[in-house]
Amino acid sequence: NAGVTQTPKFRILKIGQSMTLQCTQDMNHNYMYWYRQDPGMGLKLIYYSVGAGITDKGEVPNGYNVSRSTTEDFPLRLELAAPSQTSVYFCASTVAREETQYFGPGTRLLVL
Amino acid sequence: QKEVEQDPGPLSVPEGAIVSLNCTYSNSAFQYFMWYRQYSRKGPELLMYTYSSGNKEDGRFTAQVDKSSKYISLFIRDSQPSDSATYLCAMSWSGAGNMLTFGGGTRLMVKP
Numbered sequence: 311n312a313g314v315t316q317t318p319k320f321r322i323l324k325i326g327q328s329m330t331l332q333c334t335q336d337m338n339h340n341y342m343y344w345y346r347q348d349p350g351m352g353l354k355l356i357y358y359s360v361g362a363g364i365t366d367k368g369e370v371p372n373g374y375n376v377s378r379s380t381t382e383d384f385p386l387r388l389e390l391a392a393p394s395q396t397s398v399y400f401c402a403s404t405v406a407r408e409e410t411q412y413f414g415p416g417t418r419l420l421v422l
Numbered sequence: 423q424k425e426v427e428q429d430p431g432p433l434s435v436p437e438g439a440i441v442s443l444n445c446t447y448s449n450s451a452f453q454y455f456m457w458y459r460q461y462s463r464k465g466p467e468l469l470m471y472t473y474s475s476g477n478k479e480d481g482r483f484t485a486q487v488d489k490s491s492k493y494i495s496l497f498i499r500d501s502q503p504s505d506s507a508t509y510l511c512a513m514s515w516s517g518a519g520n521m522l523t524f525g526g527g528t529r530l531m532v533k534p
Contacts, residue, residue, distance in 0.1 A: 314465075343521075350430050352510060352524030353466070368521065400465055407520045413465030 312336050314414035316401050322420045323391040331386040331417050333401030341404045342384040343368075343411065344376065346397040353400060359384055391421045425449055428511055428525030437534050441498040445511035445525045448492065452513040452523070455487050457496045460508045460527065469509075470496060501532045 317332045335342065340361045345353040355368030359378040373395060375387040384403075388395060398418050402411040428445045435441055443457075454473055458466035470485040472478045478485045484497040494513075498505055511525040 350526045352426070352428070352526045353512075353522070354524070355521055358521065402465075407516055410468045410471065411522065413467065415465050416463070 314401055314403055314412050316399075316414040316417050318417060319415070320418045320420075322422060323388075324422060325391060325393065327391050328387070328389050329391070329419075331388075331399055331401075331419075333384045333386065333414060334382050335384075335401075335403040335412075336382065337403060337405070337412070338381060339403035339405050339412075340381065341407070341411075342378065343402045344374075344384070344386045345400045345402065346370065347400060347416075348397050356386065356399075388419075393421050395419065396421045424526075425523050426511060426513060426525040429528055430526055432529040432531055434531045434533060435501055437501060437503060437532055439501050439532070441496075441501050441505070441530060441532075443496040443498075443509050443511075443528050443530070445494050446492055447494075447513060447523075449513075449515075449523070450489075450492065451515040453516070454514040454520075455485070455494050456512040456514075456522070457483075457485060458510040458512060458524075460510060462507075466510055498530075501530075503532050503534050506530060506532050 314335045343358045344356040357376040359365045401414045404411045426447045457470040459469045460466045475489045482499045486495040508527040510527045512522040514520045
């Protein structure tokens, strides 16, 4: 199993550009999460999904959108990139609320 | 005030030392407590997972939770250079697979 994979690893965006961060898991997990990590600030939840077709906002959803059309994929969309979205983005998944979240390797995003 | 506070470090110790890492929190609803280890430019990986108050031991690692003081600790015995990483505490009110609130992380350096 590859676990949780994320693409791209690194991206530079100009202000106002849009992009999609990809996340795929091959563990048949229902629950998937998107976090952002800023230096010294820990991880903050952006959006989460409890199954295909179901998504909900986390702590910091503004400026982002998600969709969940399949169990495996949970893409994160940035429509109008802003410098405040410069961060490292992590996707995670788990089989159930009581179980461990498995994290992907992250996507580093720089908005200039 | 942050919901979960964690000293950012860095904490530098000699190989073989006992390391103590700590977090304090303000939300008494938290029931599940986790410690994640994050190597540089990698995703977090779960190290320890405890429910409610008490101790849990796994090899060289011991996690302690004191809900009355809203204080959790991670002890590392016989620390190794391979333990050099950032340690993140995380908490949830309904399971490790549910929405997590993270501390900012403590960077640990173990010198040979």
